Structures are given as C-alpha cells and as structure tokens.
Amino acid sequence: MPKITYVDHAGTARTIDGEVGSTVMETAIRNNVPGIDAECGGACACATCHVYVDEAWADKVGPAEPMEQDMLDFASDVRATSRLCCQIRVTPELDGLVVTTPARQG
Known part of the structure; x- marks a missing residue:
C-alpha cells in the first residue's frame, strides 16, 4: 500500500x-487525521480538505482541475501547491506522498 504522510500546521507528521x-x-478521514474536515464528504463542494502538496510531489500529483480551482477560492492561505485532497486519487506512484494541512480550513 502506498504510504502518505500528513503533516499538521504545527509540524507533527503521521x-x-x-x-x-x-x-x-x-x-485521512478513515484514520482520524486532524486538520482534514471534509465537510462535503469528497464532493468537491467545499474547501475543508485543503492541503499543501510537498513541492517534490507536485508534478506527480498534477494540477487542480477547473472545478477544484474554483473551490480553492474558498480555502484559507492558498499557495502554489494547494490542492483539495478529495481530488487526489491514491495510486502506487504516490507512495511516499507528503501533504501538509493549513492552520485552519475554509
């Protein structure tokens, strides 16, 4: 199984x-990762699963689609590597992926 590391805004990694x-x-939800609220349940209808993809992984994860880009307008502290993690599908190629949660969602 691909391993994903979630780093909270304070620097704690899981x-x-x-x-x-x-x-x-x-x-994240199945494993009670703090900082991922996912209020819409993954429908790309909110911005409460906003993460920063580690720069080393940005190309492998790829850019946000237009609908996701629109939803990121509702996220706090959007950066170049911001993504909604409901839109990142786990693949074997993402083994080792690192994402960081912002200080607050939405």
Whole structure:
C-alpha cells in the first residue's frame, strides 16, 4: 500500500497506508487525521480538505482541475501547491506522498 504522510500546521507528521483507488481525503478521514474536515464528504463542494502538496510531489500529483480551482477560492492561505485532497486519487506512484494541512480550513 502506498504510504502518505500528513503533516499538521504545527509540524507533527503521521504516516498512513493509503488504499489504491481511494482519495487522500478518504484515507485521512478513515484514520482520524486532524486538520482534514471534509465537510462535503469528497464532493468537491467545499474547501475543508485543503492541503499543501510537498513541492517534490507536485508534478506527480498534477494540477487542480477547473472545478477544484474554483473551490480553492474558498480555502484559507492558498499557495502554489494547494490542492483539495478529495481530488487526489491514491495510486502506487504516490507512495511516499507528503501533504501538509493549513492552520485552519475554509
């Protein structure tokens, strides 16, 4: 299983096994990762699963689609590597992915 590391805004890291085919958000919710609220349940209808993708992984994760970019307008402290983790599908190629949660969601 691909391992995903979630780093909270204070710097605490949690590495979790992700299930191929699920999303980075679903993996976080199943494992009670703090900082991922996911109020819409992964429908890309809010910005409460906002994360910063580690720069080393930005190309592998790819850019946000237009609908996701629109939702990021509602996120706090958006940066160049901001993504909604409900839109990042776990694949074997993402083994080692590192994402950081912002200080606050939405």
